[in-house]
Amino acid sequence: DQQVKQNSPSLSVQEGRISILNCDYTNSMFDYFLWYKKYPAEGPTFLISISSIKDKNEDGRFTVFLNKSAKHLSLHIVPSQPGDSAVYFCAASAYFGNEKLTFGTGTRLTIIP
Amino acid sequence: GAVVSQHPSWVICKSGTSVKIECRSLDFQATTMFWYRQFPKQSLMLMATSNEGSKATYEQGVEKDKFLINHASLTLSTLTVTSAHPEDSSFYICSARMDPASNQPQHFGDGTRLSIL
Numbered sequence: 001d002q003q004v005k006q007n008s009p010s011l012s013v014q015e016g017r018i019s020i021l022n023c024d025y026t027n028s029m030f031d032y033f034l035w036y037k038k039y040p041a042e043g044p045t046f047l048i049s050i051s052s053i054k055d056k057n058e059d060g061r062f063t064v065f066l067n068k069s070a071k072h073l074s075l076h077i078v079p080s081q082p083g084d085s086a087v088y089f090c091a092a093s094a095y096f097g098n099e100k101l102t103f104g105t106g107t108r109l110t111i112i113p
Numbered sequence: 114g115a116v117v118s119q120h121p122s123w124v125i126c127k128s129g130t131s132v133k134i135e136c137r138s139l140d141f142q143a144t145t146m147f148w149y150r151q152f153p154k155q156s157l158m159l160m161a162t163s164n165e166g167s168k169a170t171y172e173q174g175v176e177k178d179k180f181l182i183n184h185a186s187l188t189l190s191t192l193t194v195t196s197a198h199p200e201d202s203s204f205y206i207c208s209a210r211m212d213p214a215s216n217q218p219q220h221f222g223d224g225t226r227l228s229i230l
Contacts, residue, residue, distance in 0.1 A: 043221030103157040
């Protein structure tokens with residue numbers, strides 16, 4: 001039972017344009033969401049997070065949007081850069097203090113120069 | 114920033130061998146560390162939560178006698194895959210978290226690719 005889903009296994013975006021990665025979840029107990037970036041043969045690197053009391057969080061080129069009623073979140077990267085090419089995972093937990101993360105299956109983002 | 118070191122990065126060994134993987138938090142104390150497993154093109158699946166000085170908590174379906182976890186200090190947790198078989202071949206990743214009061218997310222090691230022949 002995949003509680004966190006990333007339905008697009010891959011995405012290609014032109015350099016300079018906006019990249020939008022999507023994530024859906026089914027467990028209504030999830031209250032805190034994170035995005036991680038992963039290069040091959042490396043561990044995930046934390047990018048940005050959001051708690052359910054917010055609907056948007058921004059950090060530089062990265063913005064995460066949360067639509068709690070739709071159980072949907074998205075990561076926007078603008079402008080996209082070649083170094084952004086990686087696999088992106090969304091993850092969720094029941095609350096910030098709950099350390100158990102449930103990960104999505106990942107989306108491979110390729111930025112085309 | 115917080116750094117988590119995992120060693121070794123790649124292991125190839127014969128079936129029946131036991132393999133130990135180390136996870137260290139280099140610049141912070143981690144009361145809790147986590148062990149994940151990732152199969153090709155799949156998600157990271159939490160295997161167990163490791164608490165310093167106490168027994169690990171395993172997720173449903175994970176054999177605790179197969180995957181031995183020790184968290185002897187605030188900076189080191191080890192995962193031992195006992196009597197490894199080809200089906201144990203996978204990418205194992207650890208993560209560590211500072212004191213929850215620090216408001217920091219989990220930081221991951223670079224993973225260990227385990228190949229059992």
